Amino acid sequence: MLKPIKIFWRGLRRLSGDDAYERYLEHRARRHRPEGTHPGGEPLSKAEFFRRRLEDKWDGVKRCC
Amino acid sequence: MLHYLIWIFIGGLGATALGGIALHRGEAINAIWFITAAFCVYAIAYRFYAAWVAATVLAVDETRATPAERLDNGRDFVPTNKWIVFGHHFAAIAGPGPLVGPTLAAQFGYLPGTLWILIGAVLGGCVQDMVTLFLSTRRDARSLGQMARDELGPFGGTAALIGTFAIMIILIAVLGLVVVNAMKHSPWGTSTVALTIPIAMIVGFYMRNFRPGQVLEASVLGVFLLLLSVVAGGFIDRDETLRGWFDHEGLTLAFGVIAYGFAAAILPVWLLLAPRDYLSTFIKLGTIFLLAVAIIILRPDVNMPALTPFIDGAGPIFGGKLFPFVFITIACGAISGFHSLIASGTTPKLLTNEHDIRMIGYGGMLLESFVAIMAIVAATVLDPGVYFAINSPAGIVGADAAAAVAKISSWGFPVSVETMQSLAAQMGEATLFARTGGAPSLAVGMASIFGSAFGDGMLALWYHFAIMFEAIFILTTLDAGTRVGRFMLQDMLGNVWPRFGQTSWTPSVILTSAVVVAGWGYFLYIGVIDPNGGVNILWPLFGIANQMLAAIALCVASGILIKCGKLKYIWVTGLPLVWLVTITSSAAWEKIVSADTRIGFFAAAEDLSGKLNAGLLPADRVGIAPQLIFNLHLDAWLTLFFVGILWLIVLDMLRVSYRHLAGKTVPPLSEAPHVPRRLVESWVRD
Secondary structure, eight states: OHHHHHHHHHHHHHHHTTTHHHHHHHHHHHTTOOTTOSTTOSOOOHHHHHHHHHHHHTTSOOOOO | OHHHHHHHHHHHHHHHHHHHHHHOOSSOEETHHHHHHHHHHHHHIIIIIIHHIIIIIIOOOTTBOOHHHHTOOSSSSOOBOHHHHHHHHHHHHOSSHHHHHHHHHGGGOHHHHHHHHHHHIIIIIHHHHHHHHHHHHTTTTOOHHHHHHHHHOHHHHHHHHHHHHHHHHHHHHHHHHHHHHHHTTOHHHHHHHHHHHHHHHHHHHIIIIISTTOHHHHHHHHHHHHHHHHHHHHHHHHSHHHHHHTOOOHHHHHHHHHHHHHHHHHSOTTTTHHHHHHHHHHHHHHHHHHHHHHHHHHOOEEOSOSSOGGGGTTOSSSOSOHHHHHHHHOOTTTOOTTHHHHHTTTGGGTBOOGGGHIIIIIHHHHHHHHHHHHHHHHHHSSOHHHHHHHHSOHHHHOSSHHHHHHHHHHTTOOOOHHHHHHHHHHHTOSOOTTOOSSHHHHHHHHHHHHHHHHOGGGHHHHHHHHHHHHHHHHHHHHHHHHHHHHHHHHHHHHHHOGGGGOTTOHHHHHHHHHHHHHHHHHHHHHHHHOTTOSHHHHHHHHHHHHHHHHHHHHHHHHHHHHHTTOGGGTHHHHHHHHHHHHHHHHHHHHHHHOOSTTTOHHHHHHHHHHHHHHTOSOHHHHTTHHHHHHHHHHHHHHHHHHHHHHHHHHHHHHHHHHHHHTTOOOOOOOOOOOOBOOOOHHHHTO
């Protein structure tokens, strides 16, 4: 009973980018590198991560007619 | 066996529905036939044609790692669940285009638009989107312009860049005009649209400073505030003093939109553009879903005839015969070159598996085509007399209500002043006469569908909700487009003076933003002062530009197919390309040489200057006539320029193809080497 709601909620979070920071941290963890040796340095803070994400997102054609 | 029977049944049902729509004459036909025909056509095309193109022509390879996997950086390159990518892709490609175009094209009757939306999407638009997505995926998610440069040579790349810039200017101008016409003398509409600006800013602050990254929380808050703004607009409308603040002429509103566009281009993205985009995406997906449900529950009757007398070119909304103008008017929804900019560059960075290219590229466009079908239903369920009264500019039917209804009734579409007045009162508007641009008539259609399906008492609320829905993503496109135009201009100027290429150098930001805003602001200004409504000029120009971009994408695709040795499948992209070149060239030809003053730019300019010199113009039009004449000449040259670019790139593609087939040197294929997939499906496909 709860499962479809859970799937929907997870989909909604992912579609809206709500969980982007969690996925970013997971992405770093998946690389199996000890903290501090990651090529990108320390992980970004949540606020900084979303700041960069916005800059990345809006530097090209992202919306159509 | 059962499998075959099901597909035979779908084929039969689709053929029956399509035949019913095509051959039906006389009484009203139910909208459910449109929905059925669309579903069956889409299902068959997706199951058979798209599958064949993906497997045989493109040869998608599930074992090949995508750029999202190879270049995964956790930020922009991220392997993502296919449904999520589909959502992002659809939200990016579906804008106001598929809503406005079909609404305008309904002047020919319901049939031409419907057939073009179905056939154009299945054989043209969806193929373009899917092939471009595939090519970009194989090329490290490179953009259309870069692919054109790599595969065809520097000329192709430059043409794609100039084409994109030009289409952006025209697109923003025409969309601005649609919003201005929707807000003209509508205090409710204007105040609701104005309120969306502070709401976006509140959401922006919330996501930036108060709760960074809590996108869903902020969006829920924003959507709630937007719904509240529709209600608040009603209160403003009923208050004598407040309503005066928001009751404006078109020209005042146009300057407002221009000032807003400039502010939006130089303000940081987090404050206005990004939050507005979140909100518009939610509202857009929600409303489209609601409209589909409402049409299916309600099954309204379509009142427009299959064909109107205006297929001869005398239509009041825009001049021009059925061929080629229905194909120019409905760009988005059938085939839209703009999509190739999203399908290259943006979407491939998220794609996990090449196998999903069919679903996202082809399927995404099918859904957009379905939105266009719903728009045509919403336009044609209106009484035809009402439809023409709303959409015909005052320059054609006269500014006086009695004269307008007499003229429209004389075309065989009876309507009365009382009907229009009571409809306007129901919708909470002062008048619905000559509300050109498509948005008001779509909003009336949507309000009557929503009203009948979900309760009739709130027509005015539904109407202004629909206006807000259209305005919010038109303004998003306007913000985003101005910004993209600015980046492109900075990039071009950067070649001459490197300092200007720094996207964050303030003088460069202000100057380039001002140039881009002045570009579209000029066309918007002329569109507003033009007594024939501006839509008549700007929409076909936009259609020609959009189809030109589609032709560029198909040229790149055809060139690559030939270079890959797939000459025998060239018709897959070549056929839509030939068709696009035919319709754009013949539309441009008509716009330039036609002697009809409502079609030919030069003819209209000559006619106007003749009248001006002979002193035949009314006093209020003498002042603007020189500007209109100049603009008509400019539009003619612009049309020539678009077609010139189109032909040059077609010839460039033919040159590269010929050289390849003749065994001479051509730019090598720029496909990234094959790297085997490593991603295990289970974690991405949760």
